[in-house]
Amino acid sequence: MSLQQLKTIRSLVRNSINEPVQKNFTDPELNAIISLCQNDVIRRLLRVNTVWFASRTQLTGSAPINGARTFTLPSTCGEIVSVVTAAGVSVTIKPLSEIGLLTSDTMHTPSASNPYGVHIENYLYIYPSSISTIYIHFIRKAVELTEETDTTIIPFQFIDILVAAAVAECAPKAGLDVAQMEKKYDEKFTELELRKRRDVDEEESISGERQ
Numbered sequence: 001m002s003l004q005q006l007k008t009i010r011s012l013v014r015n016s017i018n019e020p021v022q023k024n025f026t027d028p029e030l031n032a033i034i035s036l037c038q039n040d041v042i043r044r045l046l047r048v049n050t051v052w053f054a055s056r057t058q059l060t061g062s063a064p065i066n067g068a069r070t071f072t073l074p075s076t077c078g079e080i081v082s083v084v085t086a087a088g089v090s091v092t093i094k095p096l097s098e099i100g101l102l103t104s105d106t107m108h109t110p111s112a113s114n115p116y117g118v119h120i121e122n123y124l125y126i127y128p129s130s131i132s133t134i135y136i137h138f139i140r141k142a143v144e145l146t147e148e149t150d151t152t153i154i155p156f157q158f159i160d161i162l163v164a165a166a167v168a169e170c171a172p173k174a175g176l177d178v179a180q181m182e183k184k185y186d187e188k189f190t191e192l193e194l195r196k197r198r199d200v201d202e203e204e205s206i207s208g209e210r211q
Helices: 006-016 027-048 096-104 156-174 178-210
Strands: 054-060 069-072 077-085 092-094 116-120 123-127 133-140
Touching: 006 027, 006 156, 027 156, 027 178, 054 069, 077 123, 092 096, 096 116, 123 133, 156 178
Parallel strands: 092 116
Antiparallel strands: 054 133, 069 123, 077 133, 116 123
């Protein structure tokens, strides 16, 4: 059983709202609530520590077109942090307004030692086309959860926060104390922030002792 799978999360939510089987809430309805709630949970977790959603992957480009190679980004790719070539050279991501300069202005001619990239929708266009492999570091984004085995990107240790968020959203229809459920959800983040502050203080204390 994976705590990050939709069917498990939904079961945990059902138990928390005292509805173990479909009655006031259908499975598709709870799926939609969980899917929406994960966006708020991720947004708030990112404020505490972006590392929980950091990822790195290798991408191989398609055949060259108009001086560039096209790289399809992962569906969970949100904010791109950095892009490097297989040789370890950083790729400068240019704004869309400068795409014409990369192909027509010799002052901006890209090279293997000075590569450029343009991000359009779910694709990266990398110049020059001789670059066929890149590594990207990015912050993941949520994807809709609809199938039983769909998995949230929220780390398993924070699934209880997602459950709390969904329960708070279900509270009015489930006949639960809305204010109390929202408070329980908010307190999850207060605990995380306090824990992080304590960890930082401990690290600074250890660092001070070593000096």
